[in-house]
Amino acid sequence: MNRRTPLIIFALVMAAIPFIPGVPPFWIVLLNNIGLAALVAMGLVLLTGVGGLTSFGQAAFCGFGAYTTAVLTTAYGVSPWLTLPLSLVVSGIAAVLLGIVTVRLSGHYLPLGTIAWGIGLFYLFSKLEFLGRNDGISGIPPLSIGNFRMLDPGTIYFAIWIAVLVSALLTMNLLDSRTGRAIRALRRGHIAGEAFGVQTPRAKLLVFVYAAVLAGLSGWLYAHFQRAANPTPFGAHAGIEYLFIAVVGGAGYVWGAVLGAGIVVILKEILQSYLPYIFGGQSQLETIVFGILLVVLLQLAPTGVWPWLMSRLPIQPGRRMPDASLPLATPVRAQASSAVLLQIEKARKQFGGVIAVNDVSFDVRAREIVALIGPNGAGKSTTFNLITGVLTTTGGTISVLGNKVDNAPPQDVVKLGVARTFQHVKLVPDMTVLENVAIGAHLRGSAGAISSMLRLDRADEAKLLAEAARQIERVGLGDQIDQLAGSLSLGQQRIVEIARALCVDPLLLLLDEPAAGLRHMEKQRLAALLRQLRDGGMSVLLVEHDMGFVMDLADRIVVLDFGTKIAEGTPDAIKTNPDVIKAYLGATA
């Protein structure tokens, strides 16, 4: 079954509904409300479910969209179609301004911050004279095409649902692209993405603005549907409700937004119309029942209804296999001004009074496997973080091919041809192996968000996926290519990280405990792969605790203990070095 088929069927059904004889006009109004809410929730899916940025303030962006068109059409007589881009731009600009402040907040500051400015903006809407204060603005002209005026719910229905379907299509296109992978990686923290060149603050701002523009579109439609705008639908409670919709539907799924909007809007309607009969006209009972139902629903299905439904479908969507023969151009790198690949001179890192790395110097030359070993807490991973720019050095210099990199951000270090894996695996568990590995090729593609939404990125995208597929095949995980990364064993996940790093087409590969969790045969396969990479011209710097593995593989070994280099030499020299034996086994050994 084609991936587009369900969408086309859904679009046809939605288009047919108004023409079914006997459909009550009230249902159409409900469907309009569902569509309007789904638009906002779809932005939240991208922002919250996928990007991990919780916002309670989306209703305020609807307000920007609605008031922009309300003011321009009533006070200045501008055509509603001209105000559409303006509404979107105003919401977008507001989002940029708020987003610059907001998206840098971490954890729980973010949702709380959005509640605060959401309420602030609500009061602003209700107090400003030119927005009509609490009464708002009425008499907004309807949308019209020629002489056809969309006066009744049945006609604007089409405008609303075309907007929903187009937005859903664009959003799904965006998620299934180079930019989309960067967005989907956001929720798992920024270090992994940045190590492969993702500009995380920019990606966060992008989803924030995208969500706001969708909310602005919903606001614009709302204003022309109701033909009036007042502050109430743009307040804190509305903002909270949109987030509900996204979470109830399934916060990570585009269609979850539409489903959630349907559930919430219809549920509220049913509660409002039937509860008074059951309980004898008590007011506000629907909020009580609504609140209780919400808590119950979350306890039963914390991930939302859409994924719950999908997992019960008999037909699972098929995966597309990338064409692994498409070539991807090798990246252009800075000119080398030294024959030594990696040069570390007196690198130092202090955390307060603790010296994690104490004036360590060593180098890695071309076509060489160097192992960095030492007892736990010796400063090996800290050294990796210094090389890749995750941490800034307290002193000393680090250079790659003669270009100083110290304290450059990770996104710049990777451009020099240094790729890494992590001691604690940093994959996106709900993305496939292929998608995870393709993040490694992020810098080798160029398609941006807009071309991804419009599907102009397909040639670029196919090459990236082809490269990812080749690297997966190379590390021997070809059979797992379309499995979710989170379903693999820990050892396999480490191998996926190596494939991701290989997608950078690196000169130097930094591997942090690659053999941990591997079985004997897998370790031998890994050692063979690393030798093959070295013979192909790549250098490897690895941290590893499995001494058999290290001694067999490494050309040279650097030993750290308590942040200080205590020995350096060939495996045979290290095996008999008294300082190393003392560090590992104690003084009397």
Add this chain to the structure above:
Amino acid sequence: MNTTIMLFLLQDGITNGAIYALLGLALVLVFAVTRVILIPQGEFVTFGALSYAMLATGQVPGTAKLAMAMGVVAFGLDLFEARRSLRPRRVARAVALNIALPAAIMALTYGLAGPKTPIAVNIALSLLIVAAIGLFLYRIAFQPIAHTSVLVLLIASVGCHLALQGLGLVFFGAEGLRGPALSNTALTIGPLRFTGQSLAVYGLTVAFIVALWLFFGFTLMGKALRATAVNRLGARLVGIRTTLSGQIAFLLASIIGAISGILIVPITTLYYDTGFLIGLKGFIAAIIGGLVSYPLTAVAALLVGSVEAFSSFYASNFKEVIVFTLILPVLVLRSLAAPAVEEEKD
């Protein structure tokens, strides 16, 4: 402007700020222990305040029945959870906590409520009722999903807020209520008149800040609560009952909320939905305090109260706008100062 007006505004701001400080402290407490951002904190305020106001008129507030009903639901959940090992002791404990306790509170309320009941008894009854509601709220709504993400907890918290606010309308009606003052003494210093009420506000706020600081810094239970906040699994492994920690946090938060309500209901008329806005201003203070520091939260709350008082004098229309956008510069500063720490998300 003259100094007298300024002093008046400042006094007004500090009184309101003290209330926000109390609420901010409760929010920080609950978040730190359970990761729940407690939106229903505002309902604890209105429930406490309006129960007290109704008791003062001699009526029994509906919240007493709510506590009983929530107790029954909690009892059902306890039994369901323990269905495989229904030992008599366990059942007896569940009955005592979930049935006997709210029943006793309800009986006391019905027995003592009347037009001549002393203020102190009314306060005690209101506190008992709201404390029971807080305790059962955690048991019913949050304990089953205690392990989920902050976002899911937040949405559940919003659900609780909606349900409780709706119940507030049923119990107290759409009309606002005022309660009698705690004391009618007053003290005049220069142009300023300090009522016994505002002095009680200051005194209780300071007392709570000191008490929380002592509790979390110097008692084993306080340290256990903090440990739960940092790592639930780790806390359980060393024998801390994380469920108990959550219950204690909610109990404290509901008591603090109810006290705040009782303190302000003689000063301003409260409606069933006033609590939400008051709670949110406590939030602003808590956010400025970074959701971790009690003294900083208290200082921030005084700042919020003062800004509110001054802006209601100069630009009363934009009072709320100013208070809620106050958070933006703070967030900017925080985001500039915040180091790029990797968050391990579940």
